[in-house]
Amino acid sequence: MVKGMPPTTAQPEDRTTRPSADPTRDRIVAAAADLFSARSFDGATTRQIAAAAGVAQPLLNYHFRSKEMLWQAAVDSLFTVLAQRMADRFAGLRGVDAVTRAKLQVREFVTFSARNPQLHRIILQESTTDGPRMDYLADHVRPLYDATVALFDDLARKGAVPSIPAPHLYYILTGAGPTMFVLGPECRRLSGLDPTSDEVIEAHADAVCRLLFGD
């Protein structure tokens, strides 16, 4: 039973330039993120993911030990992209006053979630099941939640947003921002708008900021 030892976890310390597994791994993770977000954990099959990545199905169990751990790797990559994006945006606003910076951060959140609805979809899926995968997600979301709540508390003190308890404001923002894009297919059918177009995304960011900040 003990054969070639499968790499247990995703340790970036592997400096091997062998037949280089990393590109293949990345393709699998990207395909997994897409299919898990589109069809949910149960709905996406390992064969579909393998086909989308252009590899054989057993390779998923080779690189990741199970479907569950492949899901975790996909979630990790999505959170990494989101955190990187928000950090970049924050770093680029060093000199700006707090309220203007907050407005731009909200805009960034809306536009990012419009073009990357996968993470929101996965969180919505797992939140209904409420299993151990929800624990995993909550640990990733918590830093973002804490930072956002602190931001809203500060803005409310400054009078920039209505004095609504921060947790409620948080769920109003995370609902009002991405829902139009998470429900993209529905939105297209009902309103005729294309939720992937730049104009619609900008208009929605305008709407959310207008409602939150008053103008």
Place this chain on the structure above:
Amino acid sequence: MVKGMPPTTAQPEDRTTRPSADPTRDRIVAAAADLFSARSFDGATTRQIAAAAGVAQPLLNYHFRSKEMLWQAAVDSLFTVLAQRMADRFAGLRGVDAVTRAKLQVREFVTFSARNPQLHRIILQESTTDGPRMDYLADHVRPLYDATVALFDDLARKGAVPSIPAPHLYYILTGAGPTMFVLGPECRRLSGLDPTSDEVIEAHADAVCRLLFGD
């Protein structure tokens, strides 16, 4: 796992009924609505639904021809309850002026979605897959969408809500209202609030109305 050979129905009243199908059918539909919303179409198995309804699994194929049609029956029942609830609320507000009536309707929508998140969860699940089941849902949502857009257009003309294009306001409302409760398990972990408690629900309805209507 109670599998008595006599019918396992724990019904205290067995007076008149022949094996009439309707009560059993209703139990199956209710169990299907719960499990489909909690675990998605693929995640919920027909055996789980049958067990929750207290019947054998082949009975689902007897009353409904397939899993797909059972899902449609569950969706129908959820939409029927929602439409009935909103119609009742609307009928009870005959003499009230338009703006006050709109505020109370928004409150009703928020509190209803808080206590009945199943429908929102199902729509969110299917919107990511975007298959024929999304067509089925869109046809049910369309009347609600049209009515809400017309309402927002009227409110914007009256100056009661910010002059934001109605489709964007619609998705802001359908996002800001139910998301805290659709993400109930996440909300409990991150904020410590109980999204099923009356106080939290009322506070969220306050917050949404405050943001939409300004006061």
Place this chain on the structure above:
DNA sequence: TCACAGTTTGATCAATCGATCAGCTAGCTG
């Protein structure tokens, strides 16, 4: 009373799921 029809169930089907295993390939190492 008895046969009939609507309900319900246990047994079981083919299909598909995630996972495992042995074996093939290719590149580095000595």
Place this chain on the structure above:
DNA sequence: CAGCTAGCTGATCGATTGATCAAACTGTGA
């Protein structure tokens, strides 16, 4: 060169899926 090993695949496993079928139960009408 030969040997080794990480990367990868075809074949296949047991478990579970939705669905089907014959048989059994039960109240009702004749």
